[in-house]
Amino acid sequence: MRHYENSVAFLGTWGRFQLMVFFLLCSTNLPNGTGSFSLVFVTDTPRHRCRIPETNLSQEWQQAAVPLEFDLVCDQHWKQPLTATIFFLGVLVGSFFSGLLSDRFGRKPVLFATIIIQATFTLLQIVAPSWQIFCFFLFCNGLGNISMYMSCYVLGTEILTGSARVVYTSTGVCLGFALGYMTLPLFAYYLRSWKTLLLAIGLPGLFFVPLWWILPESPMWLLSQGRVAEAEVIVKKAAHMNRVAVPEKIFGDSNLNVNDERPVEHYTxxxxxxxxxxxxxxxxxxxxxxxxxxxxxxxxxxxxxxxxxxxxxxxxxxxxxxxxxxxxxxxxxxxxxxxxxxxxxxxxxxxxxxxxxxxxxxxxxxxxxxxxxxxxxxxxxxxxxxxxxxxxxxxxxxxxxxxxxxxxxxxxxxxxxxxxxxxxxxxxxxxxxxxxxxxxxxxxxxxxxxxxxxxxxxxxxxxxxxxxxxxxxxxxxxxxxxxxxxxxxxxxxxxxxxxxxxxxxxx
The missing domain is CATH 1.20.1250.20 (MFS general substrate transporter like domains)
Structure with a gap:
């Protein structure tokens, strides 16, 4: 069995297929960059006083004039840093299990599952009736945050080769994150309500779901699972997009049937x-x-x-x-x-x-x-x-x-x-x-x-x-x-x- 990169060398490096994969995968990181530091503005501390002078004002008037929302200040100020910690705990758990799931079930399913998770739970935070429910949704949001970035990174690393892989891993996927990060203060400046801000951050993620029918699975991962036929179908479609001739046999020896499976090595x-x-x-x-x-x-x-x-x-x-x-x-x-x-x-x-x-x-x-x-x-x-x-x-x-x-x-x-x-x-x-x-x-x-x-x-x-x-x-x-x-x-x-x-x- 020849090495994967040598087997697909006939595709070239910067054909139409590689450009499509490069820019689509980079674009999926825009909402990730926007949401990673959204807590800077969502949990921002407003101007407030912890002790209001006692006057002849009714309790109803005070509640109307000084709304609490989630009450994250004064004697409840400990909730603010804990909120950020809960988000990062979700990121911690997600970064571990997404790797195991991605190696078991594939890069593409995990990528799109985490895109949906991040977008959905960002939007659910808007309707959270309490701080506890908000934190639960935030934890689930963290599960998809870094998991999406990691799955996207590995998928592009395995599909692209040569200089395309170098540019993608060092600049492309990172710039997608940075551009999303730079839009965060712009959204926050014009959308001063934290609920409106979360809506602007979470909704764009759902727009990337249709890419499921465009982006391919990693042929390298398919080969590691013994699914040679599926890997060759993807490479042949890539060759058709790049308008290059396809060898009679892409992977393995010429006497190996397309439907034969490679020995599968399962790791834990x-x-x-x-x-x-x-x-x-x-x-x-x-x-x-x-x-x-x-x-x-x-x-x-x-x-x-x-x-x-x-x-x-x-x-x-x-x-x-x-x-x-x-x-x-x-x-x-x-x-x-x-x-x-x-x-x-x-x-x-x-x-x-x-x-x-x-x-x-x-x-x-x-x-x-x-x-x-x-x-x-x-x-x-x-x-x-x-x-x-x-x-x-x-x-x-x-x-x-x-x-x-x-x-x-x-x-x-x-x-x-x-x-x-x-x-x-x-x-x-x-x-x-x-x-x-x-x-x-x-x-x-x-x-x-x-x-x-x-x-x-x-x-x-x-x-x-x-x-x-x-x-x-x-x-x-x-x-x-x-x-x-x-x-x-x-x-x-x-x-x-x-x-x-x-x-x-x-x-």
């Missing part, structure tokens, strides 16, 4: 741990994913403080991702994977460490360093998606990516708390002017902010520097074909890891 998540090399690769990738997610969401949430206008702040946070994806495209084309990922973590670590050295009179430089960190984490996320997909065989690709993303989503759950480390130590974050803790705290320790102001940056920078070291132990996949089975993964001597262990033992 336990196969990630059965070989020492694969297990260590998975552990190291999980650490890198965790660090990158903490830094990405931490800096993304913190950029809302860069400008007094939250809409401009959100737009700036989205715009900086565009050049990051183009830079990632160049890195994927010309740079070894370990070198590129290691350089990303080194840049993030140094940028965050240098922020504390910037004097107060040069706040613009501090903002520039923070945006450099956001630029690098965005570039790194695109690199890691490509790197992770290249290290696992076809039957384990979505499972391996799903495990790494699941671990990384624990980072997104704790990122808001890391950003609030300085506020927690400084006693900030209390919006009720009647709380006396702030005033007492600052009278006792007026200069305590010197020690804790940069604690979030130091924490994230330390994680990034540690990830530079772990990246050195990962295998290289630059300009190597995607493995289709575990047997095609070359055995690698973990000499660097052994040297470190021996040094520690001697010490």
């Amino acid at each position: 998540v336990l196969d990630l741990l059965r070989k020492r090399g694969t297990a260590l690769t998975t552990v190291l990738l999980c650490w890198d994913w965790f660090t990158l997610t903490v830094c990405y969401f931490g800096l993304s949430l913190n950029t809302s403080q860069l400008h007094s206008d939250p809409y401009i702040s959100c737009f700036l946070s989205a715009v900086v991702e565009v050049p990051a994806y183009f830079s990632c495209s160049l890195a994927i084309r010309y740079a070894p994977r370990r070198l590129a990922v290691g350089a990303v973590f080194l840049t993030v670590g140094l940028a965050l460490f240098f922020i504390q050295l910037v004097p107060q009179s040069m706040l613009g430089l501090a903002v520039a360093l923070e945006m450099l960190g956001k630029f690098s984490t965005t570039c790194g996320s695109s690199l890691l998606y490509a790197y992770t997909a290249e290290l696992y065989p076809t039957g384990l690709r979505n499972t391996g990516s799903g495990v790494c993303l699941t671990v990384s989503r624990t980072g997104s759950c704790i990122a808001p708390f890391i950003i609030r480390l300085s506020k927690n130590f400084l006693g900030q974050g209390f919006e009720d002017p009647n709380v006396e803790f702030d005033f007492v705290y600052y009278n006792i320790c007026p200069h305590v902010d010197i020690y804790f102001k940069y604690l979030p940056y130091i924490t994230m920078g330390t994680l990034a520097i540690c990830s530079v070291l772990t990246t050195l132990f990962l295998p290289e996949s630059f300009r190597r074909p995607l493995p289709e089975t575990l047997q095609q993964i070359p055995k690698r001597k973990w000499w660097a890891f052994t040297v470190v262990i021996e040094c520690l033992h001697i010490y």
Whole structure:
């Protein structure tokens, strides 16, 4: 059996079929980018007072003049960060199970199922009668959020080949997400009601359902399941669209009948741990994913403080991702994977460490360093998606990516708390002017902010520097074909890891 990429080389790289798959898959990420950070505006805290002076006003008048909606402020302020955590918990669960389901039932069914899940539960949040029901719908929304992105990413990675795959993984699918992200502040600015905003975010997702009858399943996945005939039908349709001649036999030897099945290799998540090399690769990738997610969401949430206008702040946070994806495209084309990922973590670590050295009179430089960190984490996320997909065989690709993303989503759950480390130590974050803790705290320790102001940056920078070291132990996949089975993964001597262990033992 010839390698898949060699078997379909006659299709070319940028034919009509590849262009159709490229742009349609990229477009499905527009609503994903819009919905990922919608909580920035949906759970925004309005101007309010926690204690209304007692007057001769009736209770009915007060309820009419001061409507609660879900009452997420004052003594219920803990509900606001918990709401975001529930969403990311849904993302965490979805990223794991979608990988298993995608490897079992196919890339295409999971992609469209998650598109429908995300759109449906976004719209259901509008009619939620209570905060508890809203959170349940939000959790289900999170199940489809990153799951849709991951399924879309892997589907395009396996259908496209050569330079088309490089452009798609490094720029195309990421730009679809970024363009959707940039439309979020535009919707939020003109649609000030959170219900109207959710309607504008959720409804466009349903428009992509008809693509089910246009986009194909991954032929590479079909081959891994022994469904050779279905894979050849898709490739023949692609050849017809590209107007190229079809070989007499596309896959396998010439004496193999089209209806014959290949031996099927079924993998489970336990196969990630059965070989020492694969297990260590998975552990190291999980650490890198965790660090990158903490830094990405931490800096993304913190950029809302860069400008007094939250809409401009959100737009700036989205715009900086565009050049990051183009830079990632160049890195994927010309740079070894370990070198590129290691350089990303080194840049993030140094940028965050240098922020504390910037004097107060040069706040613009501090903002520039923070945006450099956001630029690098965005570039790194695109690199890691490509790197992770290249290290696992076809039957384990979505499972391996799903495990790494699941671990990384624990980072997104704790990122808001890391950003609030300085506020927690400084006693900030209390919006009720009647709380006396702030005033007492600052009278006792007026200069305590010197020690804790940069604690979030130091924490994230330390994680990034540690990830530079772990990246050195990962295998290289630059300009190597995607493995289709575990047997095609070359055995690698973990000499660097052994040297470190021996040094520690001697010490």
